[in-house]
Amino acid sequence: MKLAIIDLGTNSIRFDIYLIKQDYEVERLYRMKEMIRLGEEVFATGKLCDTAKQRCFKALDKIHAIMKAEEADRTVAFATSALRSAKNAKGFLKEINQRYDIPIQIISGKEEAYLIAKGILNNEIMPGPKNLFIDIGGGSTEISVSYKHQILDYESLDLGAARLTQEYLYDDSKKAEGLAEFEKHIEGIMTRFKKDFPYFPIQTAIGSSGSIRALAKILKKSGQDYEPFLTSDLEKLVDKMIPLKREELLQIPGLDEKRVDIILAGAYLYLLICTHLGVEQTYTTDISLRDGIIDSEIEYLLKGN
Numbered sequence: 001m002k003l004a005i006i007d008l009g010t011n012s013i014r015f016d017i018y019l020i021k022q023d024y025e026v027e028r029l030y031r032m033k034e035m036i037r038l039g040e041e042v043f044a045t046g047k048l049c050d051t052a053k054q055r056c057f058k059a060l061d062k063i064h065a066i067m068k069a070e071e072a073d074r075t076v077a078f079a080t081s082a083l084r085s086a087k088n089a090k091g092f093l094k095e096i097n098q099r100y101d102i103p104i105q106i107i108s109g110k111e112e113a114y115l116i117a118k119g120i121l122n123n124e125i126m127p128g129p130k131n132l133f134i135d136i137g138g139g140s141t142e143i144s145v146s147y148k149h150q151i152l153d154y155e156s157l158d159l160g161a162a163r164l165t166q167e168y169l170y171d172d173s174k175k176a177e178g179l180a181e182f183e184k185h186i187e188g189i190m191t192r193f194k195k196d197f198p199y200f201p202i203q204t205a206i207g208s209s210g211s212i213r214a215l216a217k218i219l220k221k222s223g224q225d226y227e228p229f230l231t232s233d234l235e236k237l238v239d240k241m242i243p244l245k246r247e248e249l250l251q252i253p254g255l256d257e258k259r260v261d262i263i264l265a266g267a268y269l270y271l272l273i274c275t276h277l278g279v280e281q282t283y284t285t286d287i288s289l290r291d292g293i294i295d296s297e298i299e300y301l302l303k304g305n
Helices: 050-071 079-084 089-102 108-121 161-168 170-195 210-221 232-243 262-279 289-302
Strands: 002-008 012-020 026-034 073-077 130-137 142-146 151-157 204-208 280-283
Touching: 002 050, 002 204, 002 289, 012 050, 012 289, 026 050, 050 089, 073 079, 079 089, 108 130, 108 142, 108 151, 108 204, 108 289, 130 210, 130 262, 130 280, 151 170, 161 170, 161 262, 170 262, 204 210, 204 262, 210 232, 210 262, 210 280, 232 262, 232 280
Parallel strands: 002 073, 130 204, 204 280
Antiparallel strands: 002 012, 012 026, 130 142, 142 151
8 A cells, every 4th residue: 555644744844655565564655845834923923824825835736746646545644733723724724625635634732742652662762661752843842751662641732943933032132031931931831741741850862853853963063972962962052052143043063044043942942841851861763753653554454444
């Protein structure tokens, strides 16, 4: 069976095609990722803006053409935080379905956290019996804990690099005030989170998503150990980033220009999360939400559906 997966995220749209063989071995046939910034104004205005929607349609034009050429047997398409938050999400998804005949499901934050944890747990070697998974996206952060290959708990927080940039770091001339409010906001959320999530401290985390992998890349370019990277090194990087303007941030080795506008929010957010949860080091992974979706699809097939 050829399985197509579309992940419509806050920052990027991702598209994969997999061949699931008769023995349920999985072969990836195609992969595409485009940073479309669908959540460009969502967390400031509550709505998807027209320019972001047009970027999404342009990417979906390509995806639709590839799906027709590859003749996928099944398509699983889902959306996450930006569309969970946008007031006009329903109309946008209706338009996508009319244009491309692709029904896209908005999944909950809890479901997103579970599927990310499931994908990592099934596809990575764990550093210890008890493991912490953290995924920082554009609009939300998913945190999960596993023990001996069982997911103990999982949660999604309304914290993301794009969301926090739009809410607190949109004006360089007010950066100091924005960072102070940013930190107070994170502290309140993490204090409440830990009361309901009594597994900490956990010294080692496994980090997924573009923001955490981007930080690992920057730290590697600066000469720090790559795997795992240390929270103490991340703190030094954040201190270096805070006074820099956009043009100066672009000079940091390893920083992708497409991520420059949200990198400080992502870095500071992850530093504060690590500090609150007692994380001292982070391994990174390329495993993502789509891997959890694949595992769920295989389980569905194994049940004879």
